[in-house]
Amino acid sequence: MYPIKKQDSNNIEWQIIDNYHGLRDIEEQWQLLVDKSPDLTPFSSPPWILNWYNNYWQKSWELSTFAGYINNKLVAILPCYIQHSSRWPYIKTVYPLGQGEPEEEEISSEYCDIIISKNIEAEKVLAQLQEKLIALEIDQIRWNATLENSHIKKLLAQLFKYELTATHTRYYVERSKWSLQSLSKNTRSQYKRSINQLNKINAIFHWVESEHHEKYIVLLIEYHQKRWNSQEKEGAFSHENFKKFHGKYRENNSFKISAITVNGKPIAINYYFYDENSLYFYQSGWDSEHYSNFSLGFSLHLWSIENCHYKYYDFMMGKAKDSYKEKFGVQQKPMINVDMTINTSKIFIHKLIHKLTHFNQ
Incomplete structure (x- = not known):
């Protein structure tokens, strides 16, 4: 067997998908990326995420999913969106697609991550996505139930120099060892x-x-x-x-x-x-x-x-x-619930107003 030749990550053309039809247009290539990535789960697949969109999407939310192509072939995707708070100071929070619905009816989309073709140098892809994420001018990021070795964890740690500590654990049995x-x-x-x-x-x-x-x-x-x-x-x-x-x-x-x-x-x-x-x-x-x-x-x-x-x-x-x-008799892998503040002053004001409003009710 010959080693897989890495494609040049510098040649990636990025598109931002801002509507549901755009997600549907890439569904087949998106599923192919998931299928070729053994670490990914059904919770990262188009059937799960598009179904979530159809059930939970709200008009005030802003779809901001990044799709990277080489020669018109999808090689990377960051499936995410922005929730806008309805009151001043109008907080912008990034969530992965599949999370952010009301907590009491949470469907538990776990292991959500950036999907990158194995033919691409992941480090260069993450570096490019850092620029895309910064351009969104967001105030906070919430990204739950991700693995400690995930691409998104690495991206956030590099971009914001933020210490992301494991908060939970993935429990699984490897049948051949059990x-x-x-x-x-x-x-x-x-x-x-x-x-x-x-x-x-x-x-x-x-x-x-x-x-x-x-x-x-x-x-x-x-x-x-x-x-x-x-x-x-x-x-x-x-x-x-x-x-x-x-x-x-x-x-x-x-x-x-x-x-x-x-x-x-x-x-x-x-x-x-x-x-x-x-x-x-x-x-x-x-x-x-x-x-x-x-x-x-x-x-x-x-x-x-x-x-x-x-x-x-x-x-x-x-x-x-x-x-x-x-x-x-399980094995364990560290997992993280990301709740990262980027615009500290804005989030402070938001929390203060919420506290005062709740106190006066």
């Missing part, structure tokens, strides 16, 4: 007890056939909402935009469901997205009313890891310490 015997004695004992309990009621673990997916989704939502409501919280599925987003995504894109069933009725359900290399755990629900002592969520995870046919089983982002995900 086995039940590698888990702690307490974890194995808990799993064994749960399996014995479930065997006594003839419980069945299985991957759900596609024709039954929507029936399981309905029950997952019911279980999920009951658990959150019992804690006096709404739960994400209480929001129509959240349900609409996922319903639309499921129509044309890949997802999987694992479940525990008793006498034909699901009592625990896990909901996943996947790509060529990884299975991404996204959401779950179980019957806590009738099976509260069966460790259903715990056992379904272990069964699903054992029966995962992908290279990675990805729990995605969790707390840096004391996460329940640690007990599953």
Whole structure:
């Protein structure tokens, strides 16, 4: 095999995409970049992000996505936009496309990053994008759930000389390096007890056939909402935009469901997205009313890891310490929630006005 010849990054022609039709025009090339980048996930793909746009976009937001081309071929893209505050001093905040919707109905787009062709020198691309970002004259940047070794982290650290410290952790299992015997004695004992309990009621673990997916989704939502409501919280599925987003995504894109069933009725359900290399755990629900002592969520995870046919089983982002995900024999990568102030005086005034307004209400 011959080494891949790097293309000259100095020849990149940059365009700024400022409307939805512009995103749709590059959809095919954008997806090709994602497919050729093994570190990227479904949350960086056009189907996910365009669906997010259709569900959450607001007229006051400003699309400012940078697309780089060599010989009319897309070689790099920074998918981002600007939110404008509605009151003086009119703060301009940059978000990645896929984030910035209301927190209570957050869809958790994780690992968002700049996408750069492997045929291009990433360092030169980042240097050029620094100039583009500065030209936006923004006041702050919010970019959540990104990996510590991401392109965006490197760009922000270089551009603003800002110390970005890991705040969270990516938890994942590399299947070739994992086995039940590698888990702690307490974890194995808990799993064994749960399996014995479930065997006594003839419980069945299985991957759900596609024709039954929507029936399981309905029950997952019911279980999920009951658990959150019992804690006096709404739960994400209480929001129509959240349900609409996922319903639309499921129509044309890949997802999987694992479940525990008793006498034909699901009592625990896990909901996943996947790509060529990884299975991404996204959401779950179980019957806590009738099976509260069966460790259903715990056992379904272990069964699903054992029966995962992908290279990675990805729990995605969790707390840096004391996460329940640690007990599953996971590997970890540092992650960052970026909340970076650029125009300090303007942000100070904005916060002061907000505080005074809230105080006087």
